[in-house]
Amino acid sequence: MLPFTFQNPTKILFGEGMVSRLGEQVRSFGSTILLVYGSGSIKKSGLYDQVLEQLKSIDARVVELSGIEPNPRLTSVYKGIELCRSEKVDFILAVGGGSVLDAAKAIAAGALYEGDVWDFCIHKAVIQQAIPLGTILTLSATGSEMNGNAVISNWELKQKRAFGSPHVYPAFSILDPTLTYSVPRNQTVNGAVDIMSHVFEQYFSRTTDTPLQERLCESILQTVIENTPIAIEQPDNYEARANLMWCGTLALNGGLISAGMQNDWASHGIEHEISAIYDIPHGAGLSIVFPNWMKYVYKERIDRFAQFAERVWGIKRDSRSDEEVALAGIEATRAFFTSIGAQARLAEFEIDREHIDEMAKEAVLFGPLGSFKKLEQTDVRQILEMSL
Amino acid sequence: MLPFTFQNPTKILFGEGMVSRLGEQVRSFGSTILLVYGSGSIKKSGLYDQVLEQLKSIDARVVELSGIEPNPRLTSVYKGIELCRSEKVDFILAVGGGSVLDAAKAIAAGALYEGDVWDFCIHKAVIQQAIPLGTILTLSATGSEMNGNAVISNWELKQKRAFGSPHVYPAFSILDPTLTYSVPRNQTVNGAVDIMSHVFEQYFSRTTDTPLQERLCESILQTVIENTPIAIEQPDNYEARANLMWCGTLALNGGLISAGMQNDWASHGIEHEISAIYDIPHGAGLSIVFPNWMKYVYKERIDRFAQFAERVWGIKRDSRSDEEVALAGIEATRAFFTSIGAQARLAEFEIDREHIDEMAKEAVLFGPLGSFKKLEQTDVRQILEMSL
CATH class of the missing domain: 1.20.1090.10 (Dehydroquinate synthase-like - alpha domain)
Incomplete structure (x- = not known):
């Protein structure tokens, strides 16, 4: 066995109906929330309405970034970073599968970095800080809900690269297995x-x-x-x-x-x-x-x-x-x-x-x-x- | 499967020689450290000297509480609480097995509680805060190095009771298997x-x-x-x-x-x-x-x-x-x-x-x-x- 260090501070809320505890989890982080999601399947399932209701219950102001791609693209990350800066976002809530979560992590780190967020993917810079984030998972796969990793695709360069940092562990992740019933x-x-x-x-x-x-x-x-x-x-x-x-x-x-x-x-x-x-x-x-x-x-x-x-x-x-x-x-x-x-x-x-x-x-x-x-x-x- | 929440923020440093990283771990918590240990076997093994050297390297002031019993006693916890208050302790370092760690947790919570720390063991009060603590484990057994539990013995009442709280998870635990070589x-x-x-x-x-x-x-x-x-x-x-x-x-x-x-x-x-x-x-x-x-x-x-x-x-x-x-x-x-x-x-x-x-x-x-x-x-x- 090799020497190692291990620390994983993410709080997990697991079980049917746990979305009802979203408001109490977000409350302490601030009032302006960037809601990041994908193609809109969360609107069909009703999850989107539940999330908004929870955020409304704590009087949060919600800024939205939808359309995150299955292999999340750097262009979407840039959009999110812009929104964080222009809207002074306090907290990022990612609702979706691994792609949405990974994009949210890149946004969280990129928004507090003066250079290009892609630098983190090509070992040109190391993440020093990030906007806190939380997740609601809708697909069992990635593990991104309880780690500090993300993978981003740079479509122009045809490159797909990973980064990792203790600063982008989700503060909490809500895992409700019923949210995955409708996964194709x-x-x-x-x-x-x-x-x-x-x-x-x-x-x-x-x-x-x-x-x-x-x-x-x-x-x-x-x-x-x-x-x-x-x-x-x-x-x-x-x-x-x-x-x-x-x-x-x-x-x-x-x-x-x-x-x-x-x-x-x-x-x-x-x-x-x-x-x-x-x-x-x-x-x-x-x-x-x-x-x-x-x-x-x-x-x-x-x-x-x-x-x-x-x-x-x-x-x-x-x-x-x-x-x-x-x-x-x-x-x-x-x-x-x-x-x-x-x-x-x-x-x-x-x-x-x-x-x-x-x-x-x-x-x-x-x-x-x-x-x-x-x-x-x-x-x-x-x-x-x-x-x- | 039942619904659950899970969060475990303890940082683990595992492997031979990890005690050399003690100073850097303690540094951010303050300058007055309560060092809690047991019968003195850590003096024989040389661990005590290593610990003091590490704490000296960050200019910490060290207050000592030794003699924690195998089934740690409430009387020892009281002594530790007194020391925390009189010496204005910022951080508690427990070096030993489960008993020492458990006593340290009770001290950490008791020092910031106006009533009797025994209240936590008999469900009369719930822990609201604690002095931060870290541990160096010398015996594989308890799990106390990475959880929020402790068991304390009230020898007068002939009672042994457990408590648990998210506030007494160690901030870090150093796990060096070589420290257990000398365990009888x-x-x-x-x-x-x-x-x-x-x-x-x-x-x-x-x-x-x-x-x-x-x-x-x-x-x-x-x-x-x-x-x-x-x-x-x-x-x-x-x-x-x-x-x-x-x-x-x-x-x-x-x-x-x-x-x-x-x-x-x-x-x-x-x-x-x-x-x-x-x-x-x-x-x-x-x-x-x-x-x-x-x-x-x-x-x-x-x-x-x-x-x-x-x-x-x-x-x-x-x-x-x-x-x-x-x-x-x-x-x-x-x-x-x-x-x-x-x-x-x-x-x-x-x-x-x-x-x-x-x-x-x-x-x-x-x-x-x-x-x-x-x-x-x-x-x-x-x-x-x-x-x-």
């Missing part, structure tokens, strides 16, 4: 893949002697595997939705489940290059890339992949070698993704090899990707080839 | 039993549809079971000590592993009555009581006990009934406790039935104990009888 099937699927991928990035680690952390990871994976098919078949199954929601939050939680472990994040790096150019859903990109990454790197630690196969997928060892069991686990991962309707090939999005060199080159712009196996440009290119 | 064998054993018992209190729950939480509990139990014998045999095995330490912290972490589950805490209630009168180690009392509690209540949810047997102890089902498997799991628990040298009977502390009625009566002073099965006075008496 493909988004439920992509969310499940995203949660599992977050765990994979932590679980497939070179760090040894981390038995508790490994089991925490396996616990989330098993629970997602059990509950995703239920949520797909019965979109209003409270327990399945609740289990997925809590899995998503704990999966990427400021490092909780992998404290003391080196993380990888190469697959996310590769996926970001794909969706930076083709704007495909993050979860779909991960579903395509991750099993191929696994096949490409598993020999680095066959023992971990064999453990994954046995504990997560319940694969019996019988008389097989570690390597055979490991490969069976990777196949089971692909089979599960396919069974829930997740994509397996870039061709399903009509993506061919046209930009493959460009993606491989961009992926390693700041150096080799990952730590489980350090991937150079040629490695990334091969994984992309396997994904076509 | 019996304290390592009692600590392991304490950690497992904390998980039991949460895991044996009537709440259904909590698959992730159950697995998180099982993860900790399995890891403690694997690592305790190693730590006993090789007291300076870093990995075993680190694993136990992180298990202890996550096991009782403001409700993290059982968010959305009803907890029980009857066995702790019973143990508190025993050690309130006989002053035996908390972990030893739990080792005696818990398997008997299990035998007494398992029929309330045979399925959960059977799952416990299979997943935690790896007991094969074969052709046995749920009940047979459940009972085998309880036997395995007792056998494990015995194998690591934990006590099984009150007689080992020369405790007979003399005060058994008194303990049973006191245990239910505020109503029936627990929630898995609500225990009345006669139930508690029977569990105590089974424990003689």
